[in-house]
Amino acid sequence: MLSHKAKYALKALLYLAEQDENHISRTIEIADGANIPKKFLEQILLDLKRGRFVSSKQGKFGGYYLIKSKNDITLAEVHRLFDGAIALLPCASLNFYEPCSDCKTESECSLRHGLMLIRDKTLKAMEGITIASLVKK
């Protein structure tokens, strides 16, 4: 399941993607538009900035805007930024790999292979969902 943070991030990105080119959106505007607690959204936008999905302008008349094409922002990327690995166990993860501590033979645990199959299919599906694909509704 997605965390609220990841869900809100997607909704915020969606909101930004729906705005006119060159429009800068204030946090409060996004919060109201997408129904997200404002203070919580502040943190999320900072995370999105660190992840180079958005950029910001400070000071009066400042706010946030997309710097990544809405066709290039996938559900997989947002998931990884906020909720981490897409695989079901760390030992089956591409980007967050860690060996299982409880597997006797450290090279291969009994679940790893099967979970990597799942990961490949889920990942492919998640890479197919972009902000652009969600906007067109």
Next chain:
Amino acid sequence: MLSHKAKYALKALLYLAEQDENHISRTIEIADGANIPKKFLEQILLDLKRGRFVSSKQGKFGGYYLIKSKNDITLAEVHRLFDGAIALLPCASLNFYEPCSDCKTESECSLRHGLMLIRDKTLKAMEGITIASLVKK
């Protein structure tokens, strides 16, 4: 990601599936064999019993054994028993559906449709992984 509980459950089921027909496995035997904390495993086995994956014999020489065919126990089912919904949001879930509280138009949230596509693909993949398929390694 899977919880430890779900991971241990899978490993316990795998252990049971590898035993001879009619063999009854004691908790301590499974715990040692699959490297799972014994007291934690006790709870998990009770959950698996309530979920009708295994049954038990009490008293001396008691223990646990599979009552569901290893071909019929899928990753999807174990996930649902221990970690709940497979979908990324409750509003996109088949078995754990709940409407989102933060969506303005209650009928359709902007993410729901896309997340249902993911759910269908992930679910299909997870239904393809059975205990039997994991044993054959």
Next chain:
DNA sequence: AATTAATTCTATCGATTTACTAGACTTTAA
């Protein structure tokens, strides 16, 4: 230079969940 309006940063908080552990109780075979 002062004011205003915005982002940014750091800290904290309560509630819940997770991953266990402890111990008493019940059941069954020998």
Next chain:
DNA sequence: TTAAAGTCTAGTAAATCGATAGAATTAATT
């Protein structure tokens, strides 16, 4: 009767989640 197993109910320490608070910084306008 006793030993050896599962069953049940609590409890607990640590981490995570979903926020909230408030001060600091930045930038445009007056």
